[in-house]
Amino acid sequence: MKYAVIMAGGSGLRLWPLSRNSRPKQLLKLAGGRSLLQLTWDRIAGLLSAEQIFVCTAKSDAAAVLAELPHLPADNLLCEPVGRDTANAIGFASALLYEQDPDAVIAFLTADHIIEPVAEFRAALDRGYAVATYPGRLVTFGIVPTHAHTGLGYVETGDPLAEDAGARVAVAFREKPEAETAETYLRSGRHLWNSGMFVWRADSVLDRLAAHLPGAHADLIRIAEAWGTDQREATLSSLYPTLPKISIDYAVMEPASRDPGAVVVVPMDVSWLDVGSWPALARTLPLDEDGNAVSATLSALDAGGNVVVSDDPDHLVAAIGVADLIVVHTKDVTLVCRREDAERVKAMAEQVAERFQRRYS
Amino acid sequence: MKYAVIMAGGSGLRLWPLSRNSRPKQLLKLAGGRSLLQLTWDRIAGLLSAEQIFVCTAKSDAAAVLAELPHLPADNLLCEPVGRDTANAIGFASALLYEQDPDAVIAFLTADHIIEPVAEFRAALDRGYAVATYPGRLVTFGIVPTHAHTGLGYVETGDPLAEDAGARVAVAFREKPEAETAETYLRSGRHLWNSGMFVWRADSVLDRLAAHLPGAHADLIRIAEAWGTDQREATLSSLYPTLPKISIDYAVMEPASRDPGAVVVVPMDVSWLDVGSWPALARTLPLDEDGNAVSATLSALDAGGNVVVSDDPDHLVAAIGVADLIVVHTKDVTLVCRREDAERVKAMAEQVAERFQRRYS
Numbered sequence: 001m002k003y004a005v006i007m008a009g010g011s012g013l014r015l016w017p018l019s020r021n022s023r024p025k026q027l028l029k030l031a032g033g034r035s036l037l038q039l040t041w042d043r044i045a046g047l048l049s050a051e052q053i054f055v056c057t058a059k060s061d062a063a064a065v066l067a068e069l070p071h072l073p074a075d076n077l078l079c080e081p082v083g084r085d086t087a088n089a090i091g092f093a094s095a096l097l098y099e100q101d102p103d104a105v106i107a108f109l110t111a112d113h114i115i116e117p118v119a120e121f122r123a124a125l126d127r128g129y130a131v132a133t134y135p136g137r138l139v140t141f142g143i144v145p146t147h148a149h150t151g152l153g154y155v156e157t158g159d160p161l162a163e164d165a166g167a168r169v170a171v172a173f174r175e176k177p178e179a180e181t182a183e184t185y186l187r188s189g190r191h192l193w194n195s196g197m198f199v200w201r202a203d204s205v206l207d208r209l210a211a212h213l214p215g216a217h218a219d220l221i222r223i224a225e226a227w228g229t230d231q232r233e234a235t236l237s238s239l240y241p242t243l244p245k246i247s248i249d250y251a252v253m254e255p256a257s258r259d260p261g262a263v264v265v266v267p268m269d270v271s272w273l274d275v276g277s278w279p280a281l282a283r284t285l286p287l288d289e290d291g292n293a294v295s296a297t298l299s300a301l302d303a304g305g306n307v308v309v310s311d312d313p314d315h316l317v318a319a320i321g322v323a324d325l326i327v328v329h330t331k332d333v334t335l336v337c338r339r340e341d342a343e344r345v346k347a348m349a350e351q352v353a354e355r356f357q358r359r360y361s
Numbered sequence: 362m363k364y365a366v367i368m369a370g371g372s373g374l375r376l377w378p379l380s381r382n383s384r385p386k387q388l389l390k391l392a393g394g395r396s397l398l399q400l401t402w403d404r405i406a407g408l409l410s411a412e413q414i415f416v417c418t419a420k421s422d423a424a425a426v427l428a429e430l431p432h433l434p435a436d437n438l439l440c441e442p443v444g445r446d447t448a449n450a451i452g453f454a455s456a457l458l459y460e461q462d463p464d465a466v467i468a469f470l471t472a473d474h475i476i477e478p479v480a481e482f483r484a485a486l487d488r489g490y491a492v493a494t495y496p497g498r499l500v501t502f503g504i505v506p507t508h509a510h511t512g513l514g515y516v517e518t519g520d521p522l523a524e525d526a527g528a529r530v531a532v533a534f535r536e537k538p539e540a541e542t543a544e545t546y547l548r549s550g551r552h553l554w555n556s557g558m559f560v561w562r563a564d565s566v567l568d569r570l571a572a573h574l575p576g577a578h579a580d581l582i583r584i585a586e587a588w589g590t591d592q593r594e595a596t597l598s599s600l601y602p603t604l605p606k607i608s609i610d611y612a613v614m615e616p617a618s619r620d621p622g623a624v625v626v627v628p629m630d631v632s633w634l635d636v637g638s639w640p641a642l643a644r645t646l647p648l649d650e651d652g653n654a655v656s657a658t659l660s661a662l663d664a665g666g667n668v669v670v671s672d673d674p675d676h677l678v679a680a681i682g683v684a685d686l687i688v689v690h691t692k693d694v695t696l697v698c699r700r701e702d703a704e705r706v707k708a709m710a711e712q713v714a715e716r717f718q719r720r721y722s
Contacts, residue, residue, distance in 0.1 A: 017679065299713050301705055303697075316694045316721050318378065318709050321702035325683065327695070333677045334690050336664075336697060341682035344662055348679050352660050360677050 001052065002129050004044050004107040005093045008037055008057040008065065009083050014277040014342070016349035017333035018311060021361050025276060026111040027064055030284055036275065037068055040111040043118050045071075047125060054078055054097075056089050081236060084243040086196070087251035088216060091209050092240075095224035098202035105132050107199040108248075114273040114284060124268040128199040131167045131264055136207065138256050139199045140170065142192025144269040148182035153194035153249070156185075157265045170263035173254050192267055194249070199266075208252045216243050278326045278342045282307040292319075296329065307339065333360050362413065363490050365405050365468040366454045369398050369418040369426060370444050375638040375703070377710035378694035379672060382722050386637060387472040388425050391645055397636065398429055401472040404479050406432075408486060415439055415458075417450050442597060445604040447557070448612035449577060452570050453601075456585035459563035466493050468560040469609075475634040475645060485629040489560040492528045492625055497568065499617050500560045501531065503553025505630040509543035514555035514610070517546075518626045531624035534615050553628055555610070560627075569613045577604050639687045639703045643668040653680075657690065668700065694721050 012025025019025040026037040034042070037055075044053060050071045057065050059079040066077060078093055090108055097104040107125060115121050124141060132139040142155050153176055157168040173194065177185060185191035209217040219239045226235035257263045275281045282293035290304035296317050298308050303319035310317060310329040317327060326342060328335040333352075337345060353361040373386025380386040387398040395403070398416075405414060411432045418426050420440040427438060439454055451469055458465040468486060476482050485502060493500040503516050514537055518529040534555065538546060546552035570578040580600045587596035618624045636642045643654035651665035657678050659669050664680035671678060671690040678688060687703060689696040694713075698706060714722040 017677075299709065299716065301709050301712065302702075310695075314693065316378075316713065316717070318694060318696045318713060319698070320696070320705050320709055321699035322686065322697055325697065327697055329695050332675065333679060334671075334688070334695055335679045335681070336683055336686065336688050337680070338682035341663075344681050348660065348662050348681055351662065352677065352679060355660065356677070 001101055001103065002048060002105050002107070003052050003054060003097055003101075004048055004109055005054045005056055005078070005090075005097075006037065006040050006044075006109050006111055007086065007089055008040075008055055008061070008111045009080065009089060012276065013346040013349040015281065016345055016352075017330045017335050017360065018309060018328055021358070022060065023064065024058075024061060027061070027068060030114070030275065030281075035068055036111045036114070037065065039114060040109060041069055041072075043115065043121055044107075044109065044125070046118075047122055051076070054093060056080065056093050058083060081240050083245075084240065085245045086248040087209070087213060087246045088220070088240070088243045090198075090205060090248050091213075091216060091220045092223065094202045094205050094209075095220040096227055098206060099224045099227065102203065104202040105129055105199065106202055106205075108197060110196050112196075112274065112276055114271075114275060115268075116271045116273075120270050121268060124266050124270075125199070127164065127166055128266045131161065131164055131266060132199045132201060132204075135201060136204050136262065137200065137264055138204060138208065138253065138262060139167070139264045139266055140253065141195045141197040141199075141268045142265045143195050143272045144267055145186055145191065145193050146271075148179065148186045149193065150177060150179055150182050152176060154185050154191040155194050155265055156188075157190050157192060157267075161264060167264050167266045169261055170257050170265045172257055173249060192265060193272070195268065195272070196249075198248070198253075205252065208256055212255050213244070213246070213251050216246075219243060278307055278309075278328070278337070278345065279339060281309075282326075285309075305339070362462055362464065363409060363466050363468070364413050364415060364458055364462075365409055365470055366415045366417055366439070366451075366458075367398065367401050367405075367470050367472055368447065368450055369401075369416055369422070369472045370441065370450060373637065374707040374710040376642065377706055377713075378691045378696050378721065379670060379689055382719070383421065384425065385419075385422060388422070388429060391475070391636065391642075396429055397472045397475070398426065400475060401470060402430055402433075404476065404482055405468075405470065405486070407479075408483055412437070415454060417441065417454050419444060442601050444606075445601065446606045447609040448570070448574060448607045449581070449601070449604045451559075451566060451609050452574075452577060452581045453584065455563045455566050455570075456581040457588055459567060460585045460588065463564065465563040466490055466560065467563055467566075469558060471557050473557075473635065473637055475632075475636060476629075477632045477634075481631050482629060485627050485631075486560070488525065488527055489627045492522065492525055492627060493560045493562060493565075496562065497565050497623065498561065498625055499565060499569065499614065499623060500528075500625045500627055501614065502556045502558040502560075502629045503626045504556050504633045505628055506547055506552065506554050507632075509540065509547045510554065511538060511540055511543050513537060515546050515552040516555050516626055517549075518551050518553060518628075522625060528625050528627045530622055531618050531626045534610060534618055553626060554633065556629065556633070557610075559609070559614075566613065569617055573616050574605070574607070574612050577607075580604060639668055639670075639689070639698070639706065640700060642670075643687075646670075666700075 008026045012019035054076045056078040154174040156171045158171040161167045285293040292306045296310035299318045301320045305324045307326045324339040326337040369387040373380035415437045417439040515535040517532045519532040522528045646654040653667045657669045657671035660679045662681045668687045685700040687698040
């Protein structure tokens, strides 16, 4: 059977102070009133039934996720006691689903982006499920690039598959490129953005983990075997924190891509909008007549080009003469940051966590 | 007997959003934890007993003033139903005090400035009380200027008094000057800043009001006559709002200064720090190592030269890369303003009052 696992484990420090440990970015309401997590659910709810959809998240976010997704069966919420990066989150979900369905084909989907049009996303996902039934094959989704992005990894593709010319063999994974290299990638037509979304049979990825990360694989199998017993929590909480922190790209995709034909790429020709930073989130907000991207009650005097966000519509932000600032108001923290310094928000969040013993984290 | 009336009626819109209709600037706690009103009380409490000290304020501020000044007798709180500028506030207090003590000599003191050293202030006030006993004489305090201020009125002085060479005859009141004129004033040694603080016999100022503002004078006398009766509130609330809005400078001081010798100036050689705007208030705040004037919990990354104020020490302000801003956080309003636009805060406060039906006023 087909399944989808939504991976909702990121911290979203670049969206601090709106994003917190207790309210990660996937749960933030966007301009349309739906969170990234809800939008992700909406995208796949047309393809799969609620029983086929799982969410993997931090234990501390469990209640918030269930509140956001009322149709998600409680048993389909997979809670990591601590975050151990994507290789383990994926291995954890794969081992559990393999236990209950040895023929499980699982899509792993991120909740970090706004993806449109949804029909194009669903078509690619459908194609992915079909292509992934081939035993041992790992399928990754590649976003058709719109510009020479230097902040993303790329996957280089080769020949189309014989069975489906809409999918292609993966030749290599490429790190975030320099600007010139990114231009070359863009012009090549063969390089796609590495989306961090995958689909494969549970046994395909478990076999790869067994080969490349045998210790973690053994622990994940033990956790899965204990899942239906009274040893579930004890096993999970004793073994999971000991797993090595490693991403699925490093642990599985890169080594596997060296086996010709083992990794397949399904292109996804969508608008793939990262909302993981303030300037990125600002692109989802309405602009006022002075070019302020606003999700707040704002009164401006000669203030333009700012990003102004408050989680309280009753709180007034008054801006006089300022331009190109990010102003974020929350109940206990106000952030004022130059737009061009947006990448330093994470450093600020870390500095504040240390200085104030996580009080504002 | 000697009296002092603290005039605490200003709105302080330039300190919005910290200063509100319900919390005017005189009641704001400054760096030392005392408000301007309390500091004003402290300055005169050594010279006069509590029974001799009165406060004239807006009716809406009565409770707040009494809470700030626990030693102020409740009967000594004079509440204006509406603000009608200084000529009426002074006439009101003078008429009431004249009713109970026809020999009353009253100092009218503002609560808009930090004045130091206090000993120098008290010495000038003492001299003022002595000089003001001369019937018909109006005494004003002139601050010895430290620079060619263009934002203040000046009083030009002439000969010293025969009885006290430390006081001088006032020759003329001068409007806020252009920069060149201000330099001339500074060099002359004869021009002092018009402090807006006065001392005189109650009958001296009432006679002047009768001469220059007869209608208002008659109404103020009627209010004073009704004060000890059950008609107090009815008379006050029916007559006071009809008084013409006019300052004591225009109504009394300027015309009186044309009578040679009628107006006397007592110089006050003090540091006279206006805290009526954010840049001015900032000068009373401690500076951090990056030159931020801070009365808040601040976490800064390459942010310097800012004014950062919050009325809630548990609220964190995080600043990244910004310079020369004014950031003021209150429970329901956040202000972000370029320092050089500080004079526009009042316009913002007015714009917000109109747009939001005084919700944030």
